[in-house]
Amino acid sequence: MSFLEIKAATKSFGAVNVLSNINLTIERGEFVVFVGPSGCGKSTLLRMITGLEDITSGTISIDGQVVNDVDPARRGTAMVFQSYALYPHMTVAENMSFALRMAGTPKSEITRKVMNAASILRLEQLLDRRPAQLSGGQKQRVAIGRAIVREPRVFLFDEPLSNLDAELRVQMRTELVDLHDRLGTTMIYVTHDQVEALTLADKMVVMNGGIVQQVGPPLTLYDDPDNMFVAGFVGSPxxxxxxxxxxxxxxxxxxxxxxxxxxxxxxxxxxxxxxxxxxxxxxxxxxxxxxxxxxxxxxxxxxxxxxxxxxxxxxxxxxxxxxxxxxxxxxxxxxxxxxxxxxxxxxxxxxxxxxxxxxxxxxxxxxxxxxxxxxx
Incomplete structure (x- = not known):
C-alpha cells in the first residue's frame, strides 16, 4: 500500500465541479509537485489532503488510514502557504513555536524543536528578530520552520515562492531540495511554474480543468507526453x-x-x-x-x-x-x-x-x- 492514496476523489462547490475522479498514489519520502495553470484545481486538491477543504466523494488515505473525517490537526500534515502569515509582534522563535505552545508542549521540547529547525534552515542568528526585520527569503524560511517543528508526516507547500524575486526563487528551490534530502519526509508542492516543477519533483502531477492529465518523473513527461496539453505545458519553450x-x-x-x-x-x-x-x-x-x-x-x-x-x-x-x-x-x-x-x-x-x-x-x-x- 502506498503511503498516501487518493481514490476517485471529487470536489464540487454547489453545481461547479472543480475536481473529477482524482486517483493518485504517493510513496513515503517522495517529492511530488502538482503543476498546472491557474484554476486547474491543484491548490484545492492540496487543501483536501490537509483537511482544509472537505472531499465531496472518494477517499484520501495517509499511511493506511482514511482521513476524510479526521480533523486537520490530527492528520500529520503541515502546510506552508504562499503568504508567510507570520505574526508581526512575535519574534522568529515565537512564530516557529506558536503551534507547539498552543498544544501545551513542554518548554524543553519546544526549545529543542525550534533550535533543530533553526539549524536546518540557518536561522540561528535570527531567532530574536521580528518579521519586519527579515527579507522575503528569511520570512519564507521561518514559515517553513514553523512547519518543521511540528514534525509532520507530510509537508504541503502551496506556491510558497510566488512572492519572491527571480534570483531568490532559484536560491529557495535549491534550499527546498536540500531540505527534502535532509528530512526525507514526503513533500507535496503546488506551483503553476513548470520550471519549478521540473527542477524540484521526483514525480510530477500535471493537472488541467480539474483532471489529472499525466503523472510521472519530470523527464518522462518532457520526453513522452500523453497529450497536447502536457506537451505544450511542460518545457520552456x-x-x-x-x-x-x-x-x-x-x-x-x-x-x-x-x-x-x-x-x-x-x-x-x-x-x-x-x-x-x-x-x-x-x-x-x-x-x-x-x-x-x-x-x-x-x-x-x-x-x-x-x-x-x-x-x-x-x-x-x-x-x-x-x-x-x-x-x-x-x-x-x-x-x-x-x-x-x-x-x-x-x-x-x-x-x-x-x-x-x-x-x-x-x-x-x-x-x-x-x-x-x-x-x-
Whole structure:
C-alpha cells in the first residue's frame, strides 16, 4: 500500500465541479509537485489532503488510514502557504513555536524543536528578530520552520515562492531540495511554474480543468507526453505543435502531407490506435535545426523569422511557417540567421504525433526507439 492514496476523489462547490475522479498514489519520502495553470484545481486538491477543504466523494488515505473525517490537526500534515502569515509582534522563535505552545508542549521540547529547525534552515542568528526585520527569503524560511517543528508526516507547500524575486526563487528551490534530502519526509508542492516543477519533483502531477492529465518523473513527461496539453505545458519553450494531414498509413509507414519536403514526411510508424486525417506533429525546439538543404522525405519547413531571443550561450528563434503556425528553434549563437527566411529540419526519431482531440497517437516503432534511447 502506498503511503498516501487518493481514490476517485471529487470536489464540487454547489453545481461547479472543480475536481473529477482524482486517483493518485504517493510513496513515503517522495517529492511530488502538482503543476498546472491557474484554476486547474491543484491548490484545492492540496487543501483536501490537509483537511482544509472537505472531499465531496472518494477517499484520501495517509499511511493506511482514511482521513476524510479526521480533523486537520490530527492528520500529520503541515502546510506552508504562499503568504508567510507570520505574526508581526512575535519574534522568529515565537512564530516557529506558536503551534507547539498552543498544544501545551513542554518548554524543553519546544526549545529543542525550534533550535533543530533553526539549524536546518540557518536561522540561528535570527531567532530574536521580528518579521519586519527579515527579507522575503528569511520570512519564507521561518514559515517553513514553523512547519518543521511540528514534525509532520507530510509537508504541503502551496506556491510558497510566488512572492519572491527571480534570483531568490532559484536560491529557495535549491534550499527546498536540500531540505527534502535532509528530512526525507514526503513533500507535496503546488506551483503553476513548470520550471519549478521540473527542477524540484521526483514525480510530477500535471493537472488541467480539474483532471489529472499525466503523472510521472519530470523527464518522462518532457520526453513522452500523453497529450497536447502536457506537451505544450511542460518545457520552456514549449513543444512545437505543427498541423498536418495523413496522406497514407500502411505497411509500417506513415506519410504526412503539408509538412515534409517533396513527397511529404515519411515516418516508420505503426500506430497503436486509429490514425485520423488531421494530426499535429510535436517537436521540441532542441530537436529542430537550421539547415541549408533537407533530405527528401524528412521534416522540411521554411519559416520567416519574427523574433530572436538572445540568451547568452544560446538563442531562441521564433519563426512563422507557411500556414501561419509559430514555432521556436533553439540555436547556437554561432549559427548565422542570414536573411529573414530560414529552412528548418527536424529529427524524425523525436517526433510525437497527436490526434485532432489532443490525445497522443503512439507507435510501437516509436516505443521501441524511446526504450533504446533510455537504455543508451
Amino acid at each position: 514549449k513543444m512545437n505543435l505543427i498541423p498536418a494531414r495523413v496522406a497514407s498509413a500502411r505497411q509500417g509507414r506513415l506519410v504526412l502531407s503539408g509538412i515534409g519536403g517533396e513527397g511529404g514526411l515519411d515516418l516508420p510508424f505503426v500506430a497503436t490506435a486509429e490514425v485520423t486525417d488531421e494530426v499535429s506533429v510535436g517537436l521540441r525546439p532542441e530537436d529542430m535545426q537550421i539547415v541549408e538543404t533537407a533530405a527528401t522525405g524528412g521534416l522540411c519547413l521554411t519559416g520567416r523569422v519574427v523574433l530572436v531571443e538572445d540568451l547568452g550561450a544560446e538563442r531562441f528563434v521564433h519563426l512563422e511557417i507557411a500556414d501561419g503556425t509559430r514555432i521556436i528553434i533553439r540555436a547556437s549563437r554561432a549559427v548565422s540567421l542570414g536573411s529573414g527566411t530560414l529552412r528548418i529540419s527536424g529529427d524524425p526519431d523525436r517526433i510525437a504525433l497527436f490526434a485532432k482531440n489532443g490525445a497522443r497517437i503512439r507507435s510501437t516503432t516509436a516505443t521501441r526507439q524511446l526504450a533504446q534511447d533510455v537504455i543508451q
